[in-house]
Amino acid sequence: MLQFIPSEVNETLTAINAPPVSENISLEQLLKRPEIVYNLIKTLSPPEKTLAPDIENQVEIQVKYEGYIFKQIEMAEKLKKLEGKKIPDNFDYASVNGLSTEVLEKLQKIMPANIGQAGRIQGITPAALSLMLISREKSRRQEAIA
Known part of the structure; x- marks a missing residue:
């Protein structure tokens, strides 16, 4: 070079x-x-x-803009992975500790099919997505034990 x-x-x-x-x-x-x-x-x-x-x-x-473009590609790949994380039809958003009232209302109204779709809802924060993933995983493990 x-x-x-x-x-x-x-x-x-x-x-x-x-x-x-x-x-x-x-x-x-x-x-x-x-x-x-x-x-x-x-x-x-x-x-x-x-x-x-x-x-x-x-x-x-x-x-x-190489760095910015790279970050956007990484984010798109992460979101693509989240598309595969389905949210059960009977998922109780109210049981997710830490969600704000605004986020809870939006999720209950829209009822996203997966975490990726939930992440595209205006006002849904990365922290809220993390809480949902943790709660979803807890529920999944409890069902596997039962």
């Missing part, structure tokens, strides 16, 4: 009022900075092949 030493980039950074770097830095690390745009990266390291403007824009977005 191409690394730039501070003296190679600090003059350019100073020109745009961006904080200087003190250690070697890659183009990707530079592009993650909010004040850096892809056009500046091209001036520091001209590409062998010119990209279309929409592709340059996409590269900038993906690099800048």
Whole structure:
């Protein structure tokens, strides 16, 4: 991976009022900075092949928001797993200790089929979902013993 030493980039950074770097830095690390745009990266390291403007824009977005995108993908995968956690038709939401009155009313009104669906109800917090999962698991274990 191409690394730039501070003296190679600090003059350019100073020109745009961006904080200087003190250690070697890659183009990707530079592009993650909010004040850096892809056009500046091209001036520091001209590409062998010119990209279309929409592709340059996409590269900038993906690099800048990589962490956020990764978290969103992780969250989507977690929600997908929760879709498989069914809520029994006769589930007693009132028996779940710690649910607020507002959350309890919404759950009793909507009667979600699974935990994933419950998580998409406005006002249902991650803490409420955790309480429901614990209560659901307790009920499931008690039924298995009986």
